[in-house]
Amino acid sequence: MAKMNGNPMPIKDVLGKLSIDELRLKGKRVFIRADFNVPLDEHLRITDDSRIRSTLTTINYAIDEGARVILASHLGRPKGKPDPRFSLAPVAKRLQRLLDKDVIFSPDCIGSQVEHLVAKMKDGDVVLLENLRYHPEEEKNDEEFSKKLAGIADYFINDAFGAAHRAHASTVGITKFLPSAAGFLMKKEIEYLKGVVDNPIRPFVAILGGAKVSGKIGVLEHLEDKVDKVVVGGGMAFTFIKAMGNEVGDSLVETEMIETAERIRKNLKAAGIKFYLPVDCVIAHNLEPGAETKIVPTLEIPKGWKALDIGPATVKLFSEALENAKTILWNGPMGVFEVDAFSRGTYAIANAVADAYALTIVGGGDTALAVHRAGVTNALSFISTGGGASLQLLEGKELPGIAALTDRSTAAV
Ligand code: AMP
Numbered sequence: 001m002a003k004m005n006g007n008p009m010p011i012k013d014v015l016g017k018l019s020i021d022e023l024r025l026k027g028k029r030v031f032i033r034a035d036f037n038v039p040l041d042e043h044l045r046i047t048d049d050s051r052i053r054s055t056l057t058t059i060n061y062a063i064d065e066g067a068r069v070i071l072a073s074h075l076g077r078p079k080g081k082p083d084p085r086f087s088l089a090p091v092a093k094r095l096q097r098l099l100d101k102d103v104i105f106s107p108d109c110i111g112s113q114v115e116h117l118v119a120k121m122k123d124g125d126v127v128l129l130e131n132l133r134y135h136p137e138e139e140k141n142d143e144e145f146s147k148k149l150a151g152i153a154d155y156f157i158n159d160a161f162g163a164a165h166r167a168h169a170s171t172v173g174i175t176k177f178l179p180s181a182a183g184f185l186m187k188k189e190i191e192y193l194k195g196v197v198d199n200p201i202r203p204f205v206a207i208l209g210g211a212k213v214s215g216k217i218g219v220l221e222h223l224e225d226k227v228d229k230v231v232v233g234g235g236m237a238f239t240f241i242k243a244m245g246n247e248v249g250d251s252l253v254e255t256e257m258i259e260t261a262e263r264i265r266k267n268l269k270a271a272g273i274k275f276y277l278p279v280d281c282v283i284a285h286n287l288e289p290g291a292e293t294k295i296v297p298t299l300e301i302p303k304g305w306k307a308l309d310i311g312p313a314t315v316k317l318f319s320e321a322l323e324n325a326k327t328i329l330w331n332g333p334m335g336v337f338e339v340d341a342f343s344r345g346t347y348a349i350a351n352a353v354a355d356a357y358a359l360t361i362v363g364g365g366d367t368a369l370a371v372h373r374a375g376v377t378n379a380l381s382f383i384s385t386g387g388g389a390s391l392q393l394l395e396g397k398e399l400p401g402i403a404a405l406t407d408r409s410t411a412a413v
Contacts, residue, residue: 017405018181020058020157025067027123031153032058032183033170035160035385036073036091044090051162052094054385058159058183059099059126068121070153071095072109072129072170073160080136092128103128109135110148118152138169146173159183161190162364162386164401171401180405185385190402192361192382193393200327201359202228207318207349209234210332210366213257218395219331220264229274229325231318233310233334233345237277240265241298249283249301276321280311282335282342293341309335310345319352328353331363331394337370350374364390 034055039047046052062069078086092105102125106114109129117127132138137145146169150156156178158164163171164186174180182190206227208216213236220230232240235252242253243262268275278298283305284291295311296302310318322328330353337346347370353360354376362371362380365387371377384390392399 016408017402018179018408018411019187020061020181020183022408022411023155023179023181025062025065025155028067028154029070029118029121029152030062030067030155030157031070031072031149031174031178032062032157033160033163033174034059034071034073034183035162036071036088037075037162038091040085040090044085044087046090046094049094049098051385052091052098055159055183055185056098058157058185059095061184062157063099063101063124063126066123068118068123069126070118070121070129071103071126072132072149074133074138074163074168074170075131076133078131078133080133080139082130082134086131086133088128088131095126095128099126101126106130110145114152132168132170139166141167141169141173143173143176145169147177150174150177153178156180157183158401158405159185160401161186161384161389163389164386164399165389165392167400167404172404175404175406179411182402182405186402188382189384189386189390190393193363193384193390196327196359196361197223197329197394198226198396200226202327203325204327204329205229205231205322205325205358207231207233207322207328207330207353208332209236209334209346211235211252213239213254213261215391216332217257217260217264218397219391220268222394222396223329224264224267224271224273227273229276229321230268231276231321233278233314233318233349234332236332238307240277246299247301247303248298248307249303249305251281251283251301251305251307274321276318278307278310278314279317280313281307282309282311282345283307284341287336287339287342289339289341291341308339309337309342310349315345315348315352318349322352322356322358325356325358328356328358328360329363329394330361331367331391333366333370337366337373343370343373346370347374350376354379363387363394 238251334345337343364384
């Protein structure tokens with residue numbers, strides 16, 4: 001039930017950086033850094049092409065504008081040398097189908113062969129370079145390597161939001177040598193994860209989950225003066241519950257985070273922000289698929305049992321907390337949703353978020369997968385394509401790949 005899908009309101013420009021639609025691309029060689037780091041099965045078939053599809057708007061725009069499009073990405077961890085298991089050749093094939101046009105695959109990302117291929121390109125042609133990480137210089141942000149990448153292009157476009165938190169040659173180094181702009185996916189990620197989250201329409205509810213408090217502390221601290229309600233589920237809830245002096249059986253607790261958790265909870269309370277924790281949970285001795293499970297109040301988890309999902313009363317409580325929300329941010333599953341027996345809470349919250357009459361933003365990685373499995377992807381306003389990058393942006397940190405782009409105020413293109 002998407003009531004605010006697409007662009008529900010004019011989003012302010014929060015970028016301050018040059019963007020692809022401000023460049024004249026006709027006849028130019030445009031190096032687009034994409035995130036084609038897709039999952040492959042043992043036969044090297046792509047099992048999920050959403051990362052490729054999410055950057056099609058940028059690629060199609062560049063083609064339509066008459067650019068000579070040079071695409072580059074990393075895939076997996078080939079450890080700085082060629083390895084066919086991490087080749088981008090399957091991506092070239094898939095792209096060809098999705099773009100409905102020829103994609104010329106270059107067997108390396110630098111060298112005379114690439115230069116030759118690029119020299120032969122006509123306006124609107126597309127070349128995909130082989131995995132950038134076949135060269136150790138990529139992850140070292142090596143200046144010579146960056147210069148070589150830049151040498152085949154007139155403009156650099158970064159659309160690889162998922163890699164924007166890494167300072168590599170193809171995300172940062174290259175920007176020293178070319179006018180550098182954000183692609184449409186990059187812009188959209190920043191507009192939602194920074195623009196909307198930093199200036200939310202209130203009430204603003206943040207739902208946080210996942211395994212560890214330590215992974216989400218930065219987000220909680222950054223949101224402290226922006227949210228109206230904080231809902232905490234998943235494994236991280238039990239560090240908060242333990243910090244309040246309760247027993248949690250064998251549930252996940254980060255002992256070293258207990259003090260921090262209590263400080264944050266008290267700060268939120270003092271600021272008048274409502275803070276919700278699970279009131280009941282699904283417990284088991286272990287994660288085995290056939291393991292015995294029970295639903296118990298959170299304060300009655302016996303020794304030897306672990307809380308692995310939120311229970312039905314918690315689903316009701318959390319869903320009610322979302323009822324008047326105008327903006328909802330969700331990052332982190334409510335339980336071990338990878339195992340069927342502990343997935344219901346996460347899927348129920350996915351549905352509650354999808355049903356809310358609000359702008360709904362989902363942080364990447366596990367939560368995006370959960371939303372997809374719950375079948376509500378299309379009912380949400382925005383799902384981030386980045387895991388680590390989206391967390392860093394939600395923590396209010398500067399991402400090197402974004403910071404390195406050309407400032408709009410100084411752009412002379
Ligand atoms: P994160 O990367 O911190 O967002 O954590 C995601 C992981 O947290 C998922 O793989 C879940 O299986 C796990 N998780 C969620 N709830 C729990 C829980 N109650 N106990 C242990 N792990 C959990």
